[in-house]
Amino acid sequence: MRQRIGLLGLGFMAPAMIMVVVFFLIPVIMTAFFAFTNMGTATGVSGGEYLLTPKIIKQFEANQTLDEKVITALGSSSYIVNKTNLARAKEAGLKSKYLGEIDKKLHGKTFASRRQFERALKKLKSRPRNTRALIKSTAHFSNSVLNTRYETLGDFKTALSNNGAILAEPQLKIVTQASYTGWIWTTDNFTTMFSKPDTWFVAVNTLVYVVLVLAFNIFFGLFLSLTTFYLPTGQSVFFRAIWLLPRISPPVLYVLLWKWLTWDTGFISTVLGWFGMAPYNFMLGSVESAWTVVILINGFVGASLGMILFSSAIQAIPTSILYASEVDGANRWQQIRYIILPQLRWPILFTTSYTTLSLLTSFEYILLSTRGGPGGTTNVWALEAYFTALNNYSGNLQYGYGAAMALVLVTIGISVSLLYLRLFKFDDLVTRPRIES
């Protein structure tokens, strides 16, 4: 019997568990996984190839990571006449007479540059008459590794040794790492993140954003619920419905209305224009006005949640207690201060913790309104992560770096929730099940 009830309980929990795994656990694990790679548009998400470019050689020169001889060898494009290269040329369809002559006259010779090799080839009788064809035929004898893609590490190493560059093991490692075009495991994302001053700027922005919007939400929510509580029923329902509109209207439309309101051709500017004020873009005109608009846009959306929770909590207060406070001589303000507010403690704490967490990760209204502007001054962490990983102006999406930013956010979010759970003793709010199994 006990066993069956246990399974039944699990059965009830299963959908929630699956949801948690699919929509929370797996994304978090994937984020953590990406955060320790350098994945991006440049590397792709699958494996990579080995490609040594003149740019990399230049970097070697600049950093002096390799000695000069090795660098020259890597960069050299020598031409060798040997069996392998002859076979390669034959496969490419060069005339066998021409190849036979090369084999006979030039076998085993090495030419330091194409010009030298051409000069030698021009002396051959069976050479192509066309200069261009002649130049083209030299390519098959080139041993340069530059600008050639090698699919495996083995191929790349063989090519390097064919090139004649003799590399010791550590030098080889440096060269292969630099030439690899795929993603690799790295902790660079985090070191970069914490050393960039931009990161701290965005972090402070996020803090300001969360604190101000949260304060606005709570105080405005309280204000609305208290004022509507003292209104007659019909009016209070009407006002609550109005203040619910920001929450239920689609974000794009809602922000569009704000744009219509605040832009230099918008409502406010038009009205102020009648009084002789110059048109002004309140959304992007200055840092202060941009922040004000961002906080109001988010604040009005969030205030409705507080309003609903607080209103229902106020209505749950027994009428007789409110009557009692009135006959005890308490005026409206004293009634709110001593009777209503103390009973809203739990809803306020709940709204505070819930809103903090959702604000930390929210960026959609900022993205739609100021897009982090003007000049990145209203940029917040989640928006920055979004831009880095998914929607970059330069087109170079850095999945790994963006995931690292997101991981920081996830870590902060989980720590803050655990802190709230301890601080507000949420356990006390959850009563034990009444039905014993």
Place this chain on the structure above:
Amino acid sequence: MRILLDKFTKKFDDTVVINDMDLEIKDGELMALLGPSGCGKSTTLFSICGIYQCSGGRILFGDRDVSNVSSQQRNVGVVFQNYALYPHMSIYENIAFPLMVKKMDAAQIKKEVHAIAKLVHIGDLLERRPSQLSGGQQQRVALCRALVRRPDVLLLDEPLANLDAKLRLEMRSEIRRIQQETGITAILVTHDQVEAMSMCDRIALMDEGKVLQVTTPNDMYHNPQTDFVASFLGNPPIAFLEGEVAGNQVLLNGSQLKVALPSSIRQPDNGTKVRLGVRPELVGTDRGNAVAGRISFIETQGRENLYDLTLDNGAVLRSIQAVRSDISMGQTANWNIDTERVLVFDTNGQRLL
């Protein structure tokens, strides 16, 4: 302080709940507003304390017309049915609240709270929270909070309804003691006639927004002006017999049984339809006029038994008598009715005197 309701009227939108009610509560008196559910007694109480606004008439505290004074300014103490203690405050804070909102200084508040707590016997509970108290203790706290500001009038809204039977007995006498010790004018709203009769100086019996009779409990029991008043007071309740006057007797409807009219009343005309109110203690006495019937029900009450005597026309008389072993269910009995004390009403329910 004397409380006077003068042509007091209360409407909710278009529904008239109380119409032209006149009632005087004398200084230092405990008055019961007694009546069935929905008779307007709580509405009257809430109008006196100012939670409801008067729709018409006047309410006077002494000579002061408070009809348009807010409840904050009326200086009334109210004990609510569910006590309405503030759950987030300690008992001390609960009792101190009316003084605190008046901005009385802390030392004075402390003195007053301790004095009233001592009077009501809850001096040792002041540190606790309401949820840690029993119903009776919460009741006492509510009483303290109502009394601490020395109100002009103490209003009690069914204060005993949420208590168990034993506590109810205890609190009945406690409330009466405290009211008498403080000498405060008080109004008790109740639907329980025992409460009203045992605690109060006078009872105002209400029905459908009207005061039917205002008098002392004893007088109301023995001299009800209508059959409604008679039926509302007394436990077990009064039984009614319908009949026609025939000489100095009443012939019961559908029966040959005759019951003599009390000699004290003015003789109605022959053929007048009347209702006789017979209280249980008047049946089975050693004098009066015997009626025959069948014992249809016996209820054990310990010291006494309650017997139902069904007459041949189907009417049921109740009789309360010392426990008798010679009577069993279904048996016929020939019991006396003490006809001199029977109450006679006309068909409109008015008492015939």
